[in-house]
Amino acid sequence: MKALKVVKIGGNVIDHPESLQKFIADFAALEGFKILIHGGGKIATKLAEDLGIRSQMVEGRRVTDKESLKVVTMVYAGLINKNIVAGLQQKGCNAIGLSGADGNLIQSKKRPVKAIFSHEKNESIPVDYGFVGDLDESSIDKKGLNQLLEAGFIPVFSAITHNGEGQLLNTNADTIASAMAVAMAKDYDTSLIFCFEKAGVLRDVEDESSLIPSIDPHYYNELKRQGIINDGMIPKLDNAFEAINKGLKEVYVGKADALSSLDNGNFGTHLISTP
């Protein structure tokens, strides 16, 4: 099988023009088939503030109302996506910027109203997250993505999806990256690469030199039992190992500015299945 890299970058890269420029050059230089999924960053928050649109929060959870959806569609699918694409094109990488609506490549479901226990009211209350889309690997149109990849395009996704009924939806970029990598793993030797602000999984969260180079599920359970894995990392790593369980070859977790080391197999923490 041919190799495919699914790379996800978050707001920490997007918010810093120099980091983004370096990332664009490094991503453009990666060998073989590849897909980029980018998060949002602070530009959308800033634009919403400038427009006097207040982020609605219900019980600590952000609600994407109609006006907020417009803002993220403009910023993620427009401003950020097209500037990343223009930057990649400059580096000779034939990027094509997409949302999940384009080519119906990612069809999500609007998150249903959920009952959440309110400590303030001491009872369960219904929470409507608004225009938020949920998805899994069955939401990905592999055929369309394969056609784009085989035609030589490098898909670059913002985290805006749609429900197939004309409604755009705001979606978690990590979830898109995992779902896409799992879906494509049937046709490609797929690696999923999460770029974030740390060098990878660290024994000591304050010490970048304490990087754990490689973790399999067995070792992961041991690290969790010993309390070595930082609480904030557990959902990310649980999801990564779940994706590996579903047939994904490997997941890397590391710092965006080290991406140029990926083709040497020397990037962040390497998550693999038990041999």
Added chain:
Amino acid sequence: MKALKVVKIGGNVIDHPESLQKFIADFAALEGFKILIHGGGKIATKLAEDLGIRSQMVEGRRVTDKESLKVVTMVYAGLINKNIVAGLQQKGCNAIGLSGADGNLIQSKKRPVKAIFSHEKNESIPVDYGFVGDLDESSIDKKGLNQLLEAGFIPVFSAITHNGEGQLLNTNADTIASAMAVAMAKDYDTSLIFCFEKAGVLRDVEDESSLIPSIDPHYYNELKRQGIINDGMIPKLDNAFEAINKGLKEVYVGKADALSSLDNGNFGTHLISTP
């Protein structure tokens, strides 16, 4: 040769949700290969106002400065483009929303500083239009467009292009539509369809029933000589006949809400070459 329709809609459709919904349904129903190019409308002007970004005008000409470029990229390539795509997908049309940067499909050149005679200063002054892109049929990547069309995608373009050096540029949507239709005319029997606010070319601009159904270059010259063609229409029609001269099969000029009549050959004014 296979037939291809290149359809352009302007702001008058985009600014009216009901018109846009009807147009989306009618475009989705058009037979065969097709491409949509959409203009901007008033949403970008409104957003710029809300953000306190003033439209710079020099000698009556609009200048696209850095902040204005951000606004049009957000609104045209993000908000409008993705909502049109989601609407077309709902109607079963496999739309893929693109800017010219995507797949390097439209590479334009930043408009050079031009000397303009200022009546106020009574001398020529240099005018920098800012981030505005100019292009012709050689700017279109036919190969990439063909790959998308052959794979079953329906390209939907906003009028944002790039210069290949990482810079996005604001571009005239009519110019993109003409250039694209001429470029594709080598591989397809290409029709260019301009949707605008009038029923077509009218003998009396105040009377929609005075529609001229068909015009060839000979008749066009006669109509101009007789002063029947409205001054505002002359640049549009000059461009249309220039495109026909370059190998385009035909151009239609008509009202967006009549697009469903196109497949019956009964849409607006039909511009053709002299038999």
